[in-house]
Amino acid sequence: xxxxxxxxxxxxxxxxxxxALAAAxxxxxxxKPDNDDRTLFSDFAKLGWFGLxxxxxxxxxxxxxxxxxxxxxxxxRQLLGPDFLATVLGARIAASAGxxxxxxxxxxxxxxxxxxxxxxxxxxxxxxxxxxxGVTWDANAGAVFGVDALAQREDIACLDDSLKLSRVTLPAxxxxxxxxxxxxxxxxxxxLLFSAMFVGIAxxxxxxxxxxxxxxxxFGQPIGAFQAIxxxxxxxxxxxxxxxxxxxxxxxxxxxxxxxxxxxxxSAWLIxxxxxxxxxxRNIQVHGGMGYTAECDAQAYAKRAQVMTALFGGERxxxxxxxxxxxxxxxxx
Amino acid sequence: xxxxxxKEDDRFRDEVRTWLRxxxxxxxxxxxEKQARLFDQAWQRQQFDAGWAGIAWPAEFGGRGLDLMRQxxxxxxxxxxxxxxxGSMFVGxxxxxxxxxxxxxxxxxxxxxxxxxxxxxxxxxxxxxxxSGSDLASLRTRGVVDGDHLVVTGQKIWTxxxxxxxxxxxxxxxxxxxxxxxxxxxxxxDMRTPGVEPRPIRTMTGSSHFSEVFYNEARIPLANVVxxxxxxxxxxxxxxxxxxxxxxxxxxxxxxxxxEELIALAGEITGPNGKRAxxxxxxxxxxxxxxxxxVAAMRAMTYAAVSRGLxxxxxxxxxxxxxxxxxxLFQRVHxxxxxVLGGEGVERxxxxxxxxxxxxxxxxxxxxxxxxxxxxxxIGERVLSLPRGSA
Numbered sequence: 138x139x140x141x142x143x144x145x146x147x148x149x150x151x152x153x154x155x156x157a158l159a160a161a162x163x164x165x166x167x168x169k170p171d172n173d174d175r176t177l178f179s180d181f182a183k184l185g186w187f188g189l190x191x192x193x194x195x196x197x198x199x200x201x202x203x204x205x206x207x208x209x210x211x212x213x214r215q216l217l218g219p220d221f222l223a224t225v226l227g228a229r230i231a232a233s234a235g236x237x238x239x240x241x242x243x244x245x246x247x248x249x250x251x252x253x254x255x256x257x258x259x260x261x262x263x264x265x266x267x268x269x270x271g272v273t274w275d276a277n278a279g280a281v282f283g284v285d286a287l288a289q290r291e292d293i294a295c296l297d298d299s300l301k302l303s304r305v306t307l308p309a310x311x312x313x314x315x316x317x318x319x320x321x322x323x324x325x326x327x328x329l330l331f332s333a334m335f336v337g338i339a340x341x342x343x344x345x346x347x348x349x350x351x352x353x354x355x356f357g358q359p360i361g362a363f364q365a366i367x368x369x370x371x372x373x374x375x376x377x378x379x380x381x382x383x384x385x386x387x388x389x390x391x392x393x394x395x396x397x398x399x400x401x402x403x404s405a406w407l408i409x410x411x412x413x414x415x416x417x418x419r420n421i422q423v424h425g426g427m428g429y430t431a432e433c434d435a436q437a438y439a440k441r442a443q444v445m446t447a448l449f450g451g452e453r454x455x456x457x458x459x460x461x462x463x464x465x466x467x468x469x470x
Numbered sequence: 471x472x473x474x475x476x477k478e479d480d481r482f483r484d485e486v487r488t489w490l491r492x493x494x495x496x497x498x499x500x501x502x503e504k505q506a507r508l509f510d511q512a513w514q515r516q517q518f519d520a521g522w523a524g525i526a527w528p529a530e531f532g533g534r535g536l537d538l539m540r541q542x543x544x545x546x547x548x549x550x551x552x553x554x555x556x557g558s559m560f561v562g563x564x565x566x567x568x569x570x571x572x573x574x575x576x577x578x579x580x581x582x583x584x585x586x587x588x589x590x591x592x593x594x595x596x597x598x599x600x601x602s603g604s605d606l607a608s609l610r611t612r613g614v615v616d617g618d619h620l621v622v623t624g625q626k627i628w629t630x631x632x633x634x635x636x637x638x639x640x641x642x643x644x645x646x647x648x649x650x651x652x653x654x655x656x657x658x659x660d661m662r663t664p665g666v667e668p669r670p671i672r673t674m675t676g677s678s679h680f681s682e683v684f685y686n687e688a689r690i691p692l693a694n695v696v697x698x699x700x701x702x703x704x705x706x707x708x709x710x711x712x713x714x715x716x717x718x719x720x721x722x723x724x725x726x727x728x729x730e731e732l733i734a735l736a737g738e739i740t741g742p743n744g745k746r747a748x749x750x751x752x753x754x755x756x757x758x759x760x761x762x763x764x765v766a767a768m769r770a771m772t773y774a775a776v777s778r779g780l781x782x783x784x785x786x787x788x789x790x791x792x793x794x795x796x797x798x799l800f801q802r803v804h805x806x807x808x809x810v811l812g813g814e815g816v817e818r819x820x821x822x823x824x825x826x827x828x829x830x831x832x833x834x835x836x837x838x839x840x841x842x843x844x845x846x847x848x849i850g851e852r853v854l855s856l857p858r859g860s861a
Contacts, residue, residue: 138472138474138476138539139472139473139474139475139539139542139773139776139777139780140471140472140473140777140780141471141473141770141773141774141777142471142774142777142778142781143471144471147471203471203472347854347856350856351855351856351857358857358859359856359857361850361856361857362856362857362858362859363859364843364846364847364859366856367846367847367850367851367856367859368843368846368847368850370850370854370856371794371845371846371847371849371850371853371854372846374791374849374853374854375791375794375795375849378771378774378788378791379764379767379768379770379771379791379795380767381774382767382770382771382773382774383766383767383770383771385471385770385774386473386766386769386770386773387770388471389471389472389473390473393473393474400762400766401766403763404762404763404766404767405763405766405767407759407760407763408763408764408766408767453756455759456755456756456759456760456763457755457759459759459762459763460733460749460755460758460759460762464730464762468475468483468543468546469475469480469483470473470474470475
């Protein structure tokens with residue numbers, strides 16, 4: 138059966154993510170200078186979100202990549218940060234490496250993770266905290282670093298001022314957990330989750346632009362009646378449709394271990410990243426001068442899209458991986 | 471959410487694949503329109519004789535009556551086998567036939583449907599006019615009742631295969647006093663009717679697969695009107711909605727293959743610096759990777775559309791999204807192809823020939839069947855519920 142749409146249970150799961158996140162984490166929270174998303178993590182943990190895609194034997198909920206992308210799309214829509222993705226993936230890496238205590242800590246919310254993105258001779262840590270482990274990965278392995286390994290750090294300002302950014306120099310061999318030789322491709326799993334978050338950002342920006350275009354009046358009519366604005370909104374909708382369809386398709390390819398999984402996930406990342414960047418920028422343009430102000434949430438989506446799409450080699454790294462990947466040769470599953 | 475073909479689906483795919491690969495014509499479709507029509511007819515007849523004609527047509531009208539999943543599989547395999555596009559059979563199979571099934575009389579169905587299926591009759595479309603393109607409802611070609619005939623005077627344009635078709639689905643104004651969507655008739659026009667004169671239009675590719683058609687008091691029997699004398703708009707809208715079916719899938723699958731062929735070409739041909747293969751150039755590689763991702767997205771959008779189709783009988787306005795995406799992507803792919811060809815891309819011979827033809831021909835993909843501007847209006851107004859503008 139071909140069905141890229143959620144079934145009834147998946148719709149219910151998605152709606153529960155959306156409702157919980159809209160209540161606990163409205164995007165307007167990011168305008169408060171003392172906002173700290175980490176305070177939300179224990180509630181998310183109670184809902185099982187950090188172990189959503191882990192098997193029940195691993196202490197998880199036992200859902201597949203399909204439900205994970207449904208969750209990450211809602212997380213993206215509410216602009217949860219890289220540390221949310223790092224905690225989800227960190228639990229997966231720890232479980233895969235046999236570090237079940239660590240996995241349990243991450244799933245239960247007793248511990249969170251910051252995301253360690255490789256930079257030029259050091260790492261960027263997003264969401265560092267006194268009790269947060271560090272999670273990173275490449276095409277070969279996933280790794281979790283302990284709190285002590287993150288001691289050598291310099292806190293710096295981030296393009297996205299709602300994110301906590303530090304430069305860290307990781308000691309070479311000090312990992313709490315490292316995945317083995319036969320583990321899954323954590324870089325692909327991560328990029329799938331990124332793709333879903335990008336779709337959430339792209340959709341939220343689309344919805345915000347469309348809502349504004351229906352109410353903002355100029356020249357005696359809503360600006361959405363003008364083709365210049367209408368067509369911009371239409372393009373935003375098309376980018377969302379392309380990005381979400383492909384993200385779901387890639388999730389199923391990865392879940393089913395199809396030979397074109399690398400091809401599909403890399404493609405999904407590229408299409409979704411572009412949708413997030415383009416849509417969040419167009420949303421600012423549709424909002425005019427208001428979109429450029431700090432009190433309008435439009436800028437928050439644009440900054441987040443810019444930062445998230447720059448991590449782990451950005452577009453160039455995914456394009457290189459895509460061009461090296463075997464293309465699908467047969468639709469047969 | 472799942473993406474799995476069943477064992478029965480796979481068996482069906484095997485059957486289709488075997489038949490198509492053994493039977494699809496290998497020779498190129500002729501450039502000459504009359505020869506091309508004969509070629510299209512022979513291929514349609516071959517499918518008909520083997521029981522593969524009208525895959526989406528219900529069995530009661532002689533079709534194969536495949537469900538949506540099987541239609542998808544057929545169309546994928548059709549493209550993989552490089553089977554030729556239906557050409558002059560397209561309008562009959564995908565527009566006129568389904569419209570007659572939905573709105574035609576028993577007599578109209580009994581006469582025309584078997585002829586379309588077997589490839590005996592070629593159809594063309596007579597909707598657009600020189601002054602009525604995107605604004606179709608403004609059309610002015612007149613149909614005046616005279617006894618048991620409709621006397622048609624006016625002009626149509628962009629009629630694909632107009633000079634080789636047997637019949638035309640023709641939209642004319644029967645009541646100029648009525649609101650513009652109310653006074654139209656959809657009629658079957660026999661292209662041999664005295665007073666009907668097609669004149670081929672040469673396109674920028676150099677070929678001329680469409681025509682303008684002139685009507686000078688052409689007398690069409692009233693029995694050829696489909697639906698009521700003033701119901702033409704609703705009949706025409708039924709026709710246009712069939713365009714969002716599975717008939718475009720082979721073109722999407724083919725575009726995916728085209729990108730893979732382009733990547734292979736970029737590995738063979740010398741690149742911009744004159745020393746290495748084109749694909750070694752960062753900019754070329756970046757564009758090719760971007761195109762690969764975009765065709766992957768287009769295929770996934772098709773599967774999303776099929777998923778919706780499996781749940782609901784009426785296609786939603788989302789169909790406009792994939793047509794828009796396909797048209798613009800097709801042009802980007804061939805723009806990149808000409809850049810990869812470099813100096814060779816100015817030639818219309820050798821390995822450049824097909825790329826250059828498709829590059830030129832591809833300009834139609836953002837115009838025909840609804841311009842990209844109209845499609846963006848549809849998405850804005852029907853998907854996003856933005857207010858309609860004054861223009």
